Amino acid sequence: MYSNKFSRLMFGQFNLKPTSVCTAVWTAAGRRGFSWTAVCKQRTLWMRRGACLQMERRDELRHTGARSVSQSTVDPAELRRFQLLANKWWDEQGDFAALHAMNDLRVPFVRDNLLNVHRAHHLGKPLAGLRIMDVGCGGGLLTEPLGRLGANVLGIDPVEDSINIAQLHSSHDPDLTDSVSYRACTLEELSGVEEGEQGRGMFDAIVASEVVEHLADLETFAFCCNSVLKPGGSLFITTINKTNLSYALAIVVAEQLLRIVPRGTHDWEKFITPEELERLLESNGFSVQSVQGMMYNPMSGAWSWTNSTAINYALHAVKQSDEASDSIFHPEDHATATHN
Template sequence: MEAVRVFRTRGMLAQLCHNARCFRLLSTLTAGNKRQKLQDSMTRPRVGFFYKTVMICKAHLNTASSTLDSSEIKKFQALANKWWDQHGEFAALHSMNDLRVPFVRDNLLNLNGGRKSGFPLSGYKILDVGCGGGVLSEPLARLGACITGIDPVEDSIKTAQLHQSFDPFLDKHIHYKACALEDITEEAMETFDGVVASEVVEHVSNVESFIKCCHKILKPEASLFITTINKTKLSYVFGILVAENMLKLLPKGTHEWEKFISPVELERIMESNGFSVKSIKGMLYNPISGLWSWIDSTAINYAIHAVKEKVPPEPDYCRSEDKDQPEDRT
């Protein structure tokens, strides 16, 4: 029994010694790690604060230049699955195609000389900004154009893609993307032959930034088409009180009169940002017949067509100076 006790005691002592050695080793390693971390902190560049500051500044700049209005996105999010109900909230937009599709087609063809048979817009690359469920994108694609449709409401894009999927022709001619205009501006510089923003500018937060983005992505001498609502007493009465409150053609709150813009102001913004306005036409919606017609007055709705001005080449000063030099007759 005594031998057993001695053996157990020696075993316990050995275990204690082993534990002590492990503890010392662990302490050494920990101290080493702490020293290494201290050295690293002394030698590593302190970029954390600078990086965060830059990112905050970039976020502020992006917000400042954004054309998006979060309240407007929420409005259309609630309507995302109703785009193709031709008797619902978007009935007037479906009917507007009778005017706006020929308006885009004819101005593009007149600008570029003549009319093509078959698919008249074949070869044209058109951006449909705020495309929603594709109500305008589809008829333009059926004319042969290659359409890119963008909208910040992802569910609206999903609705457009679903409707497009039933027609193989449209699948080849339309590409939809859930994004804002400024999201593609840099990657699509001078890409498009035409940009269409139909019933969009009255929903953006910064019209001038929006127009500048349109200018960047258009090719020289390409076209910008806008349909929108004038800022008049008549537009308030018929565009909001009658259309939304009385006839319930649109959900209440769809439009805000303060965001409407007059054709004079829109033309000023466009021409100060490199566009030449070619035509402005008044539009009128008849809620009884459900049809649109062109009219002389722009007091309520109107359409505008502008062309991106071609920047003249800079003069070759070296060549002109050479011409001014007298000839050497020696």
């Protein structure tokens, strides 16, 4: 069963007292043979393997002079996985139930931070006049509520079936006709890395919620986000931290024990700490404004804000002025940049 050490770690970090609900989670996991020691050992082995692969890759780059970025954010394995789930986006009790519930936090997080930046208030439509891109929009779970707040929202996703589902669902709401649109494409295609200059400097904000942990190249992602945003534009990210606790809860408990999400949904090697993400964004012309911890209760199905970022977190960053960005990076520099 879960050890007392794990319980102290879990509740101590969040300043919470064990409730009957959470105790039920630990008990259920314990009955299936969960071992915190085994989790730590497995995670340590993964870290060592990742470090060895990273060192081998760096040695290869030094000797060959090869480019370190793929110029594509899309991981083919992730593409295939979400292709199989495309028809489940709007099942609020299904595989994406946690994402539906997350709207209670992420929609106000985006709205309130944008209002702080733009200082404009439109009765009933607080985000009117703003253009937002929802990267990795899936079936439009976040795209639609942002559109209802008055923003002009473009949802993009490389899975065409997901885009078809999103378009079909939004078509049933006449209020979204003029505010929400979708396109089956990648961020780099829209930003101009692959196709001209079509998306450069067009958006007031980008939202990438539960996306970066599925991408193939975060350097390309950050570079393209800067490209499509206006100076002073906002970037909103929600993702999973790379800690022992996140491995235990997001993969062992959520996928393998409680099966809240399909097995194989997450790859711990792709998780990123807030510190690493902040360094990446700052090297690509952003200034991080805030980082806030999030926690999901699988028994109640509800999300809440927390002082700890040990598991999930939300980040808000702002694109610096063109002059400041030019002094930080250039497209040709991006080709040889390495994210450590």
